[in-house]
Amino acid sequence: MNRMEGGDAEQVQQALGGDQDAFRVLVERHGRSLFRLAYRMTGNEHDAEEVVQEAMLRAYRRLDKFESRANFGTWLYRIGVNCALDLMRKRKPEAIHRQQPSGTGEEELDPLDLAVSTDPGPDRLMLSGEVRDKVKAAMMELSPVERTAFVLRHFEGRSIEEIGSTLGLGAGATKNSVFRAVQKLRRTLEPLVSQRQIAKGNAS
Amino acid sequence: MNHLDEQQLLEYRYGDAADTPAVEQHLRECPECRKSYDALEQVLAYVDALPVAEPGANYETRLWHAIAPKLDRAPGAGARPGFDWSAWTAWMSPRRLVTIGAVATLIVAAFLAGRYIPIGGMRTPPVSPAQDVVARNPTQVRERILLVAVGDHLDKAQSILLEISNAEPEVAGNAKDKEVDISQEQQRAEDLVNSNRIYRQTALKTGDNAVASVLDDLEPILLEIAHSPSKVSAEQLDQLQQGIAARGLLLKVRVLDSTVRNREKAATPRASSSGS
Numbered sequence: 001m002n003r004m005e006g007g008d009a010e011q012v013q014q015a016l017g018g019d020q021d022a023f024r025v026l027v028e029r030h031g032r033s034l035f036r037l038a039y040r041m042t043g044n045e046h047d048a049e050e051v052v053q054e055a056m057l058r059a060y061r062r063l064d065k066f067e068s069r070a071n072f073g074t075w076l077y078r079i080g081v082n083c084a085l086d087l088m089r090k091r092k093p094e095a096i097h098r099q100q101p102s103g104t105g106e107e108e109l110d111p112l113d114l115a116v117s118t119d120p121g122p123d124r125l126m127l128s129g130e131v132r133d134k135v136k137a138a139m140m141e142l143s144p145v146e147r148t149a150f151v152l153r154h155f156e157g158r159s160i161e162e163i164g165s166t167l168g169l170g171a172g173a174t175k176n177s178v179f180r181a182v183q184k185l186r187r188t189l190e191p192l193v194s195q196r197q198i199a200k201g202n203a204s
Numbered sequence: 205m206n207h208l209d210e211q212q213l214l215e216y217r218y219g220d221a222a223d224t225p226a227v228e229q230h231l232r233e234c235p236e237c238r239k240s241y242d243a244l245e246q247v248l249a250y251v252d253a254l255p256v257a258e259p260g261a262n263y264e265t266r267l268w269h270a271i272a273p274k275l276d277r278a279p280g281a282g283a284r285p286g287f288d289w290s291a292w293t294a295w296m297s298p299r300r301l302v303t304i305g306a307v308a309t310l311i312v313a314a315f316l317a318g319r320y321i322p323i324g325g326m327r328t329p330p331v332s333p334a335q336d337v338v339a340r341n342p343t344q345v346r347e348r349i350l351l352v353a354v355g356d357h358l359d360k361a362q363s364i365l366l367e368i369s370n371a372e373p374e375v376a377g378n379a380k381d382k383e384v385d386i387s388q389e390q391q392r393a394e395d396l397v398n399s400n401r402i403y404r405q406t407a408l409k410t411g412d413n414a415v416a417s418v419l420d421d422l423e424p425i426l427l428e429i430a431h432s433p434s435k436v437s438a439e440q441l442d443q444l445q446q447g448i449a450a451r452g453l454l455l456k457v458r459v460l461d462s463t464v465r466n467r468e469k470a471a472t473p474r475a476s477s478s479g480s
Contacts, residue, residue: 028264045257064280173431
């Protein structure tokens with residue numbers, strides 16, 4: 001792990017020296033995990049791609065601010081979180097859906113490239129399309145800060161302190177944002193869960 | 205041990221519980237809390253089951269090709285001029301405009317109206333007497349609307365800060381359990397967070413650094429208040445109060461408020477005003 005992070009720091013140094021290929025290594029190394037994070041936060045592929053691109057550009061412009069002893073992945077993830085927050089605040093809650101590519105010189109998205117992974121995994125629930133839409137809608141109803149705090153805590157396993165410093169919030173406020181997010185999710189989804197269990201009970 | 209509340213269950217779920225063995229023991233012994241915890245787990249399992257899009261095998265290459273043409277400067281060269289995403293973020297969100305209400309709508313209108321008039325900051329630009337007739341009024345109107353809006357915003361912020369600073373935990377009961385209900389202040393702070401950001405960005409754009417700097421100091425404390433629990437403990441309240449005091453916020457906001465009000469008066473058209 002140290003070797004990999006050491007590798008990141010080296011790439012940063014080379015990129016700062018004007019070597020764009022070194023920056024490309026960083027982009028290619030971290031793009032995918034940043035995409036997953038951005039997708040969790042924004043809820044759609046197009047926005048996630050936009051967030052990753054913006055985060056990479058911001059990182060490039062601020063590369064001289066990166067401290068070589070720090071973890072590049074963590075530094076980049078913080079930039080990504082803030083880019084995603086900016087975008088989420090820009091979007092109307094009801095407008096969060098797949099947007100048409102603008103086609104303004106940017107490469108068009110290939111729908112095949114965006115195939116949604118439906119593999120439920122060994123112990124993952126498989127949701128029907130309708131239920132999935134409801135769960136997704138419940139996530140989208142959270143405020144940007146709540147959704148971010150929740151995604152970072154639940155999916156990314158970040159600590160309260162780390163999330164707080166990324167969002168510029170104290171520990172109490174951060175904890176409370178995660179808590180409010182989960183409370184809202186429970187309020188919306190618990191009826192759905194119990195319905196499903198009743199249905200399952202009747203079927204067996 | 206009393207029943208576990210939702211917050212405690214959640215902390216346990218994420219490994220943040222203050223006393224994990226005690227929570228575990230209680231969950232073993234108490235069917236009610238066990239049920240509540242299971243319900244929490246089930247909801248989270250549903251959220252876990254949301255699929256994550258995979259961006260495709262050639263994503264890294266696509267990503268690089270999308271950004272490479274934009275790497276037009278040396279790394280670490282700062283933001284490109286003309287690309288101010290965060291400003292657009294604030295301007296383009298209709299929800300935010302609704303939150304801020306009519307004042308912000310007026311500002312947008314005033315900005316659009318004043319768009320073709322060259323101005324430096326919130327100051328009236330030097331104009332020749334001939335231009336004066338055409339340019340002076342729209343510029344002044346625009347400037348005044350902004351100042352009124354910022355002054356109004358500062359008034360509201362000031363009253364929240366004052367209320368929080370003067371709040372005291374209820375004296376009755378055990379000193380450890382003292383709580384203060386700040387739900388009202390919280391709601392108002394939440395409303396102000398958005399407008400604060402817009403005014404700060406506007407001030408930055410127009411080069412009004414004094415306004416921008418105070419609003420910049422104000423933002424974290426508004427966020428902190430907005431995201432606090434609706435009932436805070438004496439300790440949390442103390443933290444909020446210290447946050448306000450440490451930045452000298454009350455004084456700063458008060459001074460800026462009166463400066464803005466004076467400028468507002470100066471920007472009021474003296475002649476040819478149509479109605480009051």
